[in-house]
Amino acid sequence: MKVLTVNVGRPKAVDYTDGAGGTTGIDKQPADGAVRVREPGPKGQGASGVVGDTVCDLRHHGGTHQAVYAFAREDLDFWERELGRPLANGSFGENLTTSGLDVSGAKIGERWRIGDGLVLEVTSGRIPCRTFASWLGEKGWVKRFTRHGAPGAYLRVVEPGEIRAGDAIELVHRPDHEVTVELSFRADTTERELLPRLLAAGEALHPELLKDAREYVAKQGG
Numbered sequence: 001m002k003v004l005t006v007n008v009g010r011p012k013a014v015d016y017t018d019g020a021g022g023t024t025g026i027d028k029q030p031a032d033g034a035v036r037v038r039e040p041g042p043k044g045q046g047a048s049g050v051v052g053d054t055v056c057d058l059r060h061h062g063g064t065h066q067a068v069y070a071f072a073r074e075d076l077d078f079w080e081r082e083l084g085r086p087l088a089n090g091s092f093g094e095n096l097t098t099s100g101l102d103v104s105g106a107k108i109g110e111r112w113r114i115g116d117g118l119v120l121e122v123t124s125g126r127i128p129c130r131t132f133a134s135w136l137g138e139k140g141w142v143k144r145f146t147r148h149g150a151p152g153a154y155l156r157v158v159e160p161g162e163i164r165a166g167d168a169i170e171l172v173h174r175p176d177h178e179v180t181v182e183l184s185f186r187a188d189t190t191e192r193e194l195l196p197r198l199l200a201a202g203e204a205l206h207p208e209l210l211k212d213a214r215e216y217v218a219k220q221g222g
Contacts, residue, residue, distance in 0.1 A: 001100040001169040003114060004073055005030035007090035008053040014134070026135045028053070028090035030097075030165065037118050038160040040067050049157050050095045064156050065123045065206045070096040071152035072103040078150075083138065093132065094152060101169055104150040104182045109204030111158060111173040118161030119172065124206035125151035125185035151185045154206065177201055184209060192216065 007028035014024055031052065040046030043063025047055035055062035071094035076087045089097035096114075110122045128151070133141035145151070179201040187194035188209055195216040198205055205213070 001098065001171070003163060003165060003167045003169060004097045004099050005089040005165050006035045006050070006163055007031065007095055007097060008035070008048075008050060009090075009093070011054045014131075024131050024135070026093040026131055028093055028095065030089055034116070034162040034164045036160070036162050037068060037120075037157060039064060039157045048095070053095060060129065065208075066154040067157050068096060068120055068155045069094045069126060069152060070098055070103050070120075070155060071126075072101060072150075073097050073099045075104070075150050075152070091136075092152065093135070096163075098169060103153050104180070104185070106153055106181050107175050107177065108179045108181065108184055108198075108201035109173070109175040109177075110171065112155075113170040113172045114161070115163035115167040116161045117159055118157070118163050119159040120155040121158050121204065122153045122181060123156050123204065124154045124209055125181045125188070126154060127151070127185075127188065146185075146189050149182055149186060151181065153181045175201070175204065179205070188212070196220070 008031050009026060009028040012024055012027055013022055036051040037049050038051065040049045040062060041064065043066065044059065046064060047062040049067025071092050076091065080087050104125065106122045108122055112120050114120065128142045128145045177200040179198055183194065184198055187198055195213040198209065198213045
């Protein structure tokens with residue numbers, strides 16, 4: 001398991017984003033050399049955890065529990081076949097393009113050690129948005145991506161550090177529950193009845209999703 005590339009985005013003005021100032025950082029390109037990754041601060045204030053990367057819409061992206069976004073090269077290869085066109089590393093706006101790791105099969109709370117001491121913890125799956133769909137230029141993309149159910153993973157920074165292309169990914173903790181990124185994504189999108197199952201992940205779950213799960217259970221109980 002390894003990092004193929006560490007990808008960063010610069011702000012670009014477009015006509016299809018709801019982000020402040022009409023800019024987006026979704027066009028991410030592989031970085032040269034080592035890249036520092038650190039805790040960015042709470043959502044709404046902090047942006048990307050990857051130094052040099054840009055997050056333009058702080059309402060929906062960035063912050064502690066969405067500090068880093070990882071997507072598997074294997075899943076990009078799947079979409080290359082499906083869409084009939086090449087997809088470079090970073091094409092889905094991911095900070096880390098990985099190899100040999102089932103990113104969407106990772107468990108919430110799972111921890112990865114990468115490079116020079118960096119430790120990341122899985123918090124949730126990526127929810128597709130209009131900017132993502134417009135960036136790819138694929139009709140019906142949000143529904144198609146959601147239906148496939150392999151969203152990649154958001155991660156928070158447990159221990160900061162430097163990483164670079166080629167660094168090994170070491171799985172240092174795998175929780176004793178069955179709440180995966182894929183399951184949490186389905187519960188958050190198309191199968192809300194799955195929300196109670198997410199509570200097994202506890203505080204490791206993205207706080208917004210944990211709140212949704214608790215509220216769902218409370219309503220069902222009422």
